[in-house]
Amino acid sequence: MKLFILLIQLLHFCNAEKPNVHFFFRTAHPDVDFHQKRLTAAKESVLTQAKALSSQDRVFADELEKREDYYSHFLVVNALPYVKERLKENTAWIFIGEETTRVELEFLLPYIDNLDKSHEPVIIGRPLFDQEITIIHHFFGSSGSEYKTFGFPDYEAGFLINIPMLNALISHYSDWEKDQNFNIDPKHEFMKFVKTHLNVDLAPSKHFCGGNWHRSPKTCYTRSHKELHDCGLSEKEKIFVGVKTTEMFHKDRLKVVKRTWGPKFDNIIYYSNVSDPNIPTVRSGPNTERGHCQKLYHIMEAFLKMTGYDWLYVADDDTIVSAYRIHRLTACYNPEEPVFIGERYGYNLNSHGYPYITGGGGMLFSRAAVEKWKKLGCKCPAPDTPDDMMIGLCFHNGGVPIVHLNNFHQARPDDYSEGYLDNNTPVSFHKHWNCDPLQIYANWFGIDDMKWWATRAHDFNDQEFKHEEL
Ligand SMILES: *[C@@H]1O[C@H](CO)[C@@H](O)[C@H](O)[C@H]1NC(C)=O
Numbered sequence: 001m002k003l004f005i006l007l008i009q010l011l012h013f014c015n016a017e018k019p020n021v022h023f024f025f026r027t028a029h030p031d032v033d034f035h036q037k038r039l040t041a042a043k044e045s046v047l048t049q050a051k052a053l054s055s056q057d058r059v060f061a062d063e064l065e066k067r068e069d070y071y072s073h074f075l076v077v078n079a080l081p082y083v084k085e086r087l088k089e090n091t092a093w094i095f096i097g098e099e100t101t102r103v104e105l106e107f108l109l110p111y112i113d114n115l116d117k118s119h120e121p122v123i124i125g126r127p128l129f130d131q132e133i134t135i136i137h138h139f140f141g142s143s144g145s146e147y148k149t150f151g152f153p154d155y156e157a158g159f160l161i162n163i164p165m166l167n168a169l170i171s172h173y174s175d176w177e178k179d180q181n182f183n184i185d186p187k188h189e190f191m192k193f194v195k196t197h198l199n200v201d202l203a204p205s206k207h208f209c210g211g212n213w214h215r216s217p218k219t220c221y222t223r224s225h226k227e228l229h230d231c232g233l234s235e236k237e238k239i240f241v242g243v244k245t246t247e248m249f250h251k252d253r254l255k256v257v258k259r260t261w262g263p264k265f266d267n268i269i270y271y272s273n274v275s276d277p278n279i280p281t282v283r284s285g286p287n288t289e290r291g292h293c294q295k296l297y298h299i300m301e302a303f304l305k306m307t308g309y310d311w312l313y314v315a316d317d318d319t320i321v322s323a324y325r326i327h328r329l330t331a332c333y334n335p336e337e338p339v340f341i342g343e344r345y346g347y348n349l350n351s352h353g354y355p356y357i358t359g360g361g362g363m364l365f366s367r368a369a370v371e372k373w374k375k376l377g378c379k380c381p382a383p384d385t386p387d388d389m390m391i392g393l394c395f396h397n398g399g400v401p402i403v404h405l406n407n408f409h410q411a412r413p414d415d416y417s418e419g420y421l422d423n424n425t426p427v428s429f430h431k432h433w434n435c436d437p438l439q440i441y442a443n444w445f446g447i448d449d450m451k452w453w454a455t456r457a458h459d460f461n462d463q464e465f466k467h468e469e470l
Pocket of ligand 1: 247248249273286
């Protein structure tokens with residue numbers, strides 16, 4: 001009996017010695033119901049498991065971003081001082097993941113407890129690699145082949161940093177703020193910062209799985225779902241699509257659109273600088289080379305004059321998109337709330353800039369967002385001002401949630417690492433340059449779109465093709 005009590009005390013002592021682990025989750029937007037729910041689910045999942053493992057005293061879960069500084073905190077480095085404020089004493093490891101990331105605490109916690117107690121900065125995760133030098137990574141590695149071996153963390157798989165890493169990064173905060181630039185891919189930009197200032201590489205773990213958990217039999221400590229969330233389907237009468245084009249591209253780019261995704265939308269208008277009955281196109285003002293602010297605002301005005309639509313999707317003539325998946329995605333949101341969705345970039349967000357939805361992957365507006373734009377009275381400084389940045393700034397100042405979904409893509413499939421693309425279900429890609437857009441559409445979207453289209457054409461029951469739940 002005495003021995004038993006001693007054992008219990010010893011166990012208790014060991015447990016008390018184990019340091020805390022704090023989980024932080026990034027969200028696509030804290031003010032949008034759908035995402036708030038997913039964020040809450042991510043946190044609760046950790047806490048429920050902690051309780052089941054009797055570790056609720058040493059496992060904590062929070063959102064990464066402070067509400068007021070949401071967009072810059074989303075870049076992670078900006079959030080670190082705030083992360084530090086919230087840590088309990090005796091915290092050794094910080095886990096950062098996405099609202100879609102789920103952890104298997106039963107495996108992850110013992111793994112963390114067995115990690116070396118290093119005084120050196122450490123970062124552990126699932127490394128992604130570039131296949132080529134790419135614009136989305138600011139042409140990183142163009143002076144050598146470093147890009148091929150530079151591993152950056154898959155955020156959906158989540159990653160761990162220790163306290164020395166946290167402190168080292170905070171001590172370099174001013175370097176981060178000084179680096180004025182476009183914020184394109186936070187995970188790559190974060191790791192580049194770690195490498196540049198601390199000369200630390202990402203320590204790989206194959207147990208941080210992210211979206212490829214179903215691909216291999218290994219034990220996954222983390223995972224995220226690959227499929228789109230199943231919210232049902234928006235009705236085809238509820239979505240209006242405006243395509244920005246110009247005469248020069250009627251014969252090549254529009255030909256591709258007409259052969260692929262264009263006809264899959266029931267309500268689509270091609271806005272050009274000339275009206276061409278062969279497409280047909282609608283004239284929306286003179287051509288502009290640099291940006292298309294005037295054209296975008298023309299489309300938004302036109303949208304407001306039409307009744308019955310819940311959603312406006314604005315695409316470029318070289319956007320490649322899945323109509324079916326747009327119908328899927330939109331069903332997760334309330335069109336009566338202002339919401340602006342796509343791939344979110346930032347302009348100097350690391351200091352005092354602003355976020356915007358990058359236009360190439362397409363910009364998705366709820367009707368309420370377009371109405372809010374009208375009320376805000378935002379103007380184009382010039383007809384050729386970059387439209388995506390202008391509307392981003394307008395919505396940012398006007399308090400319209402700008403939602404980041406990594407299903408949208410500003411670049412070609414080749415610009416993204418394979419491991420990343422494998423994580424999720426793309427909705428769009430962009431550019432016809434140096435690639436075959438017909439093939440990209442067929443490879444990535446064709447089957448889904450065709451199946452859905454055929455179903456509709458034959459008036460089958462949609463339920464037959466109901467997609468996998470999360
Ligand atoms: C329309 O735009 C093209 C460039 O795509 C330009 O060459 C042409 O002159 C423009 N036409 C008119 C009528 O503005």
